[in-house]
Amino acid sequence: MDGVCSGADGADGASSVSLELLKQKMADFAKERNWEQYHFPRNLLLALVGEVGELAEIFQWRGEVPKGCPDWKERDKVHLGEELADVLLYLVRLSDICGVDLGAAALRKIELNAIKYPAPAADTENKN
Numbered sequence: 074m075d076g077v078c079s080g081a082d083g084a085d086g087a088s089s090v091s092l093e094l095l096k097q098k099m100a101d102f103a104k105e106r107n108w109e110q111y112h113f114p115r116n117l118l119l120a121l122v123g124e125v126g127e128l129a130e131i132f133q134w135r136g137e138v139p140k141g142c143p144d145w146k147e148r149d150k151v152h153l154g155e156e157l158a159d160v161l162l163y164l165v166r167l168s169d170i171c172g173v174d175l176g177a178a179a180l181r182k183i184e185l186n187a188i189k190y191p192a193p194a195a196d197t198e199n200k201n
């Protein structure tokens with residue numbers, strides 16, 4: 074789907090959008106096309122992995138890329154946004170079809186990460 078978006082952050086330039094909205098839009102998208110018959114967990118997982126591959130291709134052979142991708146052409150950043158969006162959309166749809174609340178699961182995982190990897194105390198931070 075190269076070149077259909079107006080900007081790297083999406084067609085409307087929206088920078089904050091809820092997972093719930095994306096979930097509903099993906100559900101509507103599938104229903105309107107009678108594609109619910111294809112949106113089963115394994116199919117969605119394979120589609121997700123395929124899109125991760127397309128995302129990886131964008132970075133392949135470039136060497137390390139500075140944060141913000143400052144030297145990229147606008148066309149390349151739009152493409153990057155499209156592939157990131159495909160990954161997110163399939164992830165949201167996969168979570169929905171599996172009956173997992175992705176937002177809640179992500180927040181819980183961040184809490185678990187903080188327990189597993191505690192931040193250094195403020196007075197010892199940056200001391201080696």
Ligand SMILES: Nc1ccn([C@H]2C[C@H](O)[C@@H](COP(=O)(O)OP(=O)(O)OP(=O)(O)O)O2)c(=O)n1
Pocket residue numbers: 074075102108111127158159162163
């Ligand atoms: N059965 C399908 C097929 C597509 N999509 C949606 C989710 C993705 O956001 C996008 C993926 O579309 P394509 O398979 O056409 O993949 P690309 O957009 O990456 O196209 P291409 O692979 O040609 O670059 O469309 C979907 O929900 N269910």
